[in-house]
Amino acid sequence: GDSVTQMEGPVTLSEEAFLTINCTYTATGYPSLFWYVQYPGEGLQLLLKATKADDKGSNKGFEATYRKETTSFHLEKGSVQVSDSAVYFCALSGVGAQKLVFGQGTRLTINP
């Protein structure tokens, strides 16, 4: 079945550092891909999405590119802030499927 694998956490960075959180997936066809973020004490929020190969999703300085050849959707940000501290989830929605399949999440901590 469909699955998502994220890089192991936790990840700790200093403010203004470059961020990459790796995400790879297994699915048939061309799924839609998502990054969700969960801030402390809050619900999941959609951060960005991509629906076809080579699409780039972007929001709040975060970017991720749908790479079909490597089945990846890595999350990047050029300069992180303390306020980016949260848990990040990569997810997919398979072709014809209605549910989201999530990775295990990556906890990110940014130190000032």
Added chain:
Amino acid sequence: DTGVSQNPRHKITKRGQNVTFRCDPISEHNRLYWYRQTLGQGPEFLTYFQNEAQLEKSRLLSDRFSAERPKGSFSTLEIQRTEQGDSAMYLCASSLYKGGLYEQYFGPGTRLTVT
């Protein structure tokens, strides 16, 4: 847009008791989903509704679990004869078709602790 709401936010119950959670979706959204999230893991799909019809159920949804959406608006998730393994965060999401896909918006969750 008031967002997806869930009640209660926290529930502590004793093993063997029944519990019921409620989810109120965003008003114009016709799809509603339930997920379960255990500590340190990503959410796992349980079931979803389109309007009042329950269209898919995960094998995670044992016979002790039942979900309803009687009028196509709010939904309830009931767990009968709770077990300690049911302790988790129960998440509700709703969606509307937009830009070629159903984009899901999540509520804050109900945290269940079974003692």
